Amino acid sequence: TWTTEAFVEESIREIRAKVGEKRVLLALSGGVDSSTLAFLLHKAIGDRVTCMFIDQGFMRKYEPEQLVKLFAEKFHINVEYINARDRFLEKLDGITDPEEKRRRIGHEFIQVFEEESRRLGPFDYLAQGTLYPDVIESADTNVDPKTGERVAVKIKSHHNVGGLPKDLRFKLVEPLRKLFKDEVRKVGRAIGLPEEIVRRHPFPGPGLAIRIVGEVTAERLNILRDADLIVRQEIKRHDIYHDFWQAFAVLLPVRSVGVMGDRRTYAYPIVLRFISSEDGMTADWSRVPYDLLELISNRIVNEVDGVNRVVYDITSKPPGTIEWE
Ligand code: XMP
Incomplete structure (x- = not known):
């Protein structure tokens, strides 16, 4: 044996x-x-x-x-x-x-x-x-x-x-x-x-380069790295890291309007992609507690310069893929 x-x-x-x-x-x-x-x-x-x-x-x-x-x-x-x-x-x-x-x-x-x-x-x-x-x-x-x-x-x-x-x-x-x-x-x-x-989550070889939709720049990499770190910190702190197949952030190359203090902002959105799966071939979006989503969203918008909006991806695979690229 x-x-x-x-x-x-x-x-x-x-x-x-x-x-x-x-x-x-x-x-x-x-x-x-x-x-x-x-x-x-x-x-x-x-x-x-x-x-x-x-x-x-x-x-x-x-x-x-x-x-x-x-x-x-x-x-x-x-x-x-x-x-x-x-x-x-x-x-x-x-x-x-x-x-x-x-x-x-x-x-x-x-x-x-x-x-x-x-x-x-x-x-x-x-x-x-x-x-x-x-x-x-x-x-x-x-x-x-x-x-x-x-x-x-x-x-x-x-x-x-x-x-x-x-x-x-x-x-x-x-x-x-x-x-x-x-x-x-x-x-x-x-x-x-x-x-x-x-027990680390799978991480694609091209890494964050395919989690920035569109052109990869040093500025976008810095933003995504900081947002991604917050995601990992919070799911580890709440002891749910192993509940996911993968849980990560994606940066979209569009900008939308927001307001911070008395200032208008015009910045990138971050997508949260939290997935459960057996093998990565098919996957379901994870039903994460709203409080946790709120916490992560607040932290990202407040702590990461260049981000003013956080959205949650509720697409399963298929028809979506796990990554955005
Ligand atoms: P998708 O996005 O195709 O991802 O649903 C399925 C699994 O494969 C990972 N993935 C990659 N891994 N190089 C890799 O090493 C790549 O180019 C790549 N693209 C996707 C993805 O993270 C998921 O676990």
Whole structure:
């Protein structure tokens, strides 16, 4: 029978046997898969795994700092923080189409990954958080047609893109490839991954960039980060974080009139999107207490400059999607 402990021991043995004294690169996103992978590799080979964390500038407020602190300072895992905020923002200049945004972010991710892996390398292996459903879906994308060996032809990032140049075709280490998502969570927990990461809400790879409808600017990112932080603070304070599949804020690129004190305002609205779901494929909008909505609305309008209105999304999926882009 499958036990988490046996899996962890067996994986560590396999990783050591495979990697030997060589070096391994891992792209860390902060999600449960890549974090569990990082912990497992660190347990198996210590400092010979390098976790590359690329900060695109689209994560939630304080999350990049907290993640690096947690991994590097608390768990002594070898993390390379790459601040790429400016170049990602530049790539989105004037872009409003959702799929074009994703394409550009994914493309830039590969650019940065390539540059940084050359700078930090050489590495022999790439650790990937491939799960069982990924193996099934994309059967042979990473098999070398000549040797039949599994190599990194494409990198599985949270953007699901990425042809790698020929000289960067690492050999793969994929210790999670027989696991389903719930098993990854168990493994993560068993090897000491903090509960806040194990049970974190799903967060899209392009992050806040697709929660700003239309053009992404530094100003809009700041506004959304602050509004989003208030949402998280309040649902955690009320101890209902785990009642949702996801709960987040969206910024709309329109402005409406409001009044504050004796001043007329003309500012952005924030949409609250609170969802319950089993798997993200279908979803229902959450029936949140009015008092909580009022509290969040008041805090956002009073504390976040540039917002003068908060609305609640009551659309289920289908026909709506969870994200607005
Ligand atoms: P939708 O909006 O399609 O979202 O109902 C379903 C789930 O997928 C997440 N999502 C993404 N995740 N990259 C990701 O890694 C993306 O581009 C992306 N778009 C949506 C979304 O947060 C939800 O959990």
